[in-house]
Amino acid sequence: MPLFEVEGLRKSFGGVMALRDGRFRLDAGSVHALCGGNGAGKSTFLKIVMGIESRDGGRIRLDGREVRFASPREALAAGVAMVEQELSPVPAMTVAENIFLGREPTRAFGRVDFARMNREAAELLGRLGFHLPPDRPMMDLTVAQVQLVEIAKALSHEARVIIMDEPTSALGEAEAGHLFDAIERLRAQGAGIIYVSHRLSEIFRIADRWTVFRDGCHVAEGSMAEVTRETLIQHIVGRPLAEEFVKENVPGPETMLEVEGLTRERLIRDVSFSARRGEILGIYGLMGSGRTEILECLFGLAPDRKSGRIRLDGREVRIRSPKDAIRAGLALVTEDRKGSGLVLTGSVRSNITLAGLEGLSIGPAMNVRRERAAARRMIEAFSIRTPHDALEVSGLSGGNQQKVVLGKWFLTEPRVLLLDEPTRGVDVGAKREIYRVMSDFAGAGGTVVLVSSETEEVLGMADRIVVIRDGRVAGEMVREAATAEDLVHLAA
DSSP states (O other): OOSEEEEEEEEEETTEEEEEEEEEEEOTTOEEEEEOOTTSSHHHHHHHHTTSSOOSEEEEEETTEEOOOSSHHHHHHTTEEEEOSSOOOOTTSBHHHHHTTTOOOBOGGGOBOHHHHHHHHHHHHHHHTOOOOTTSBGGGSOHHHHHHHHHHHHHTTOOSEEEEESTTTTOOHHHHHHHHHHHHHHHHTTOEEEEEOSOHHHHHHHOSEEEEEETTEEEEEEEGGGOOHHHHHHHHHSSOOOOSSOOOOOOOSSEEEEEEEEEETTTEEEEEEEEETTOEEEEEOOTTSSHHHHHHHHTTOOTTEEEEEEEETTEEEOOOSHHHHHHHTEEEEOSOIIIIIOOTTSBHHHHHTGGGHHHHEETTEEOHHHHHHHHHHHHHHTTOOOSOTTSBGGGSOHHHHHHHHHHHHHTTOOSEEEEESTTTTOOHHHHHHHHHHHHHHHHTTOEEEEEOSOHHHHHHHOSEEEEEETTEEEEEEEGGGOOHHHHHHHHO
């Protein structure tokens, strides 16, 4: 008897079928990967399982008994927990308070026992290998650290069925390694884990079985030991996919971007590097190494920057704000597209034109005709799948949302494209399209600075790689001479 089984799950929204035939079987003591592109129905499936959404049809069984959860609280009470892809911390509370939210240990008269809560949180974080102080406010954490807290929160329930939805999307390889160790311990204890990730290397590393959803339907399943990477990708995208990485750019001899002695208090120290026209420069490092902070300095998002020079085409530029950066020809795709890359309540059109308002306005008034034409041009250029440009951008899949972010910046006609984890949370098909954008931009004479925590991505797309460790440049190597082992060795 399977630990957890789902048959014929269906769900529609406003007459549009989001899930037509959701089927899944999970055995105790196993890791089962749920795969599929953006919009395949995975998120709807998981929300129904957790009681976040109601179902139109289908059955869910736990230990052979049919269950119907009306809320996540009911799912947790039955032993089903979830690490959600969309992070939802309470920023003003501490790490420990977020982990034990709603079930805080108490003393006499119902008072919260903060000492015990901090102690238990520290023990849990220590077992998982997550180095975070339990009394630190969530608002002081990076996106990656918030992800670790969300993982710890889900695992603290000691559930028998654990759903992990893109749990490593913001993590570096060292932190992901700690998570995989925890997964092995959970599997040995008899728990069943539903693992959702667009990183196929992770799936092949930890999963026992796989199931693929496409267009809201179950299309295939099997053993990881009996499937190749190419076959799994074909099931996911519905067609054979040639090279995963698209790279046709050839760096030129002229230097486009020069960074000298960049220093930011307690975060980065004396960082120097350069990038040429037509080049994709990779920046690799572990979580907390200073990768993102470098891009923030370049884009005028670091008021605590102490020193350093930035030159474009040999001329020094003073960048104190994003407006200065945009005027100088820089564009920044942030790692958290929903938190800082998009206005989720805005339309596709308003998001695309957000960074280029000066060029679309006549005095203080927006030229609506010009705005619509600009949005339409970017929608076509990036093959953004949307019924119309007035759709709220939150209604798009993750891959299409990322294309909206790219379209927004390409409308400003940048010379240097700063990309921080640009393929985070998007499927293999959308990843390939983003790689094509990078290659074409560099091929047309632009410069790309790519920050990524995935060694495969850096090795597949970068012409040169700068490794950052503890806020300093630990080394630099050309693509042909670099290996994953070299990168990890320098970064650690």
